[in-house]
Amino acid sequence: MHTKPITYLTQRLAQAVDTELMSPAGGFSIDQLMELAGLAVAQAAARVFPLQPKPPGIPPTSVNRVVLCCGPGNNGGDGLVAARHLAHFGYTPIVYYPKPTDKPLFRNVTQQLRNLDVLVLGSDASSTIDSQLQHAYFVVDALFGFSFAGPIRSPFDDVIKKINESHKPVLSVDIPSGWDVEKGPMDAHGLDTPYALISLTAPKLGASGYTGIHFVGGRFVPPAMARRLGLDMPEYSGADQIVQISGLKV
């Protein structure tokens, strides 16, 4: 468990870090960052919700079902990449992606999911989401990330409501969806406090009161950049891509 002080980012600082990483001076492509972020999400999910044994006589895809709710931006893309890794880990991801982003990377990751026989549901499947949630082992909330500024627009208001009503354990990606990135759970329409959270790059101010199982992932910020921005970054162990910073040790 990580115990040293860590900087919680304002929305503006989170955006500045992201922008600089993907600038010519930073040298990162969105493909690279999203791959590492998605892998970190999947590894956190696997740590919190270990693969369950598949009892004989029942279809193997009826256990270890994970519903990943993916939003229209990069947070949703992290969820898509996480779904691919979870499929390789042996889970059965079901992706709900009602507002697919029309960019090559997002189309291609969706194609990768189809090649793994992952069910990718669009807006036409919104009426079946309750049922998918009911059969889930856990839920990944990849609806909104550090760019979220509200209000929560349709259909995501409904998705958040259904996740809350399912009472399934949730792993949120970067910030629980609908929470203010700096102020936390302000809006009654936001996600209930999730069972687990994985902050990407560094936690955001809105998660500073979060005491659940909290990981940080996204091990790619150069120390010189962190120093220049005055950031106390989490220290990872060995070759790990995630580090736990609060909550029951998993």
Add this chain to the structure above:
Amino acid sequence: MHTKPITYLTQRLAQAVDTELMSPAGGFSIDQLMELAGLAVAQAAARVFPLQPKPPGIPPTSVNRVVLCCGPGNNGGDGLVAARHLAHFGYTPIVYYPKPTDKPLFRNVTQQLRNLDVLVLGSDASSTIDSQLQHAYFVVDALFGFSFAGPIRSPFDDVIKKINESHKPVLSVDIPSGWDVEKGPMDAHGLDTPYALISLTAPKLGASGYTGIHFVGGRFVPPAMARRLGLDMPEYSGADQIVQISGLKV
């Protein structure tokens, strides 16, 4: 340790897998595949050569020095990405990259390395490579991969000779450089049998007689594709990105 039978790929089949993954039907970008490959290389390196404690009173960069020799193609790119991850893990990578590839991804990863204060040496530093190798904890051989067809051209003949003469433990990426991808160590000018090897996607026929510490990495081949091509792929454990298939257990 993985004990089930695994397919060793011909050069042609390795190329077919790579081509299909990056086709529109496969949906992968080179950025994604190289990121996962490079991470797997770095994680194998960290497993075989654990980070050594830094004794007080000596410069921290004088221990855990890793010389990564990177070739002109994608194998070299995997080495560059591995160097970035090794820097984050706490190693001091020194990259020798005498024939840099003039493509944005390769330029950008080199930029990422500079942002981590990683020394990236070009052809003008060839005379200092002996000295860099002498001070290395271990060497990563990322000169040639599954596309290699010989002969070994300058300056890589000399680099291989110097690695051999250094007697440092080597981790080779995909296939020991200079080995025939299908027939193994045929050429007296190739790399001596390395201490460790990480095959990417699946091992190549040329490594079938290799009995050292052998990992497979690159956990991204869809099972349906493997079945269609008749491939017995290694089975990874949990959320691991590498799996050991032979040699002393590490």
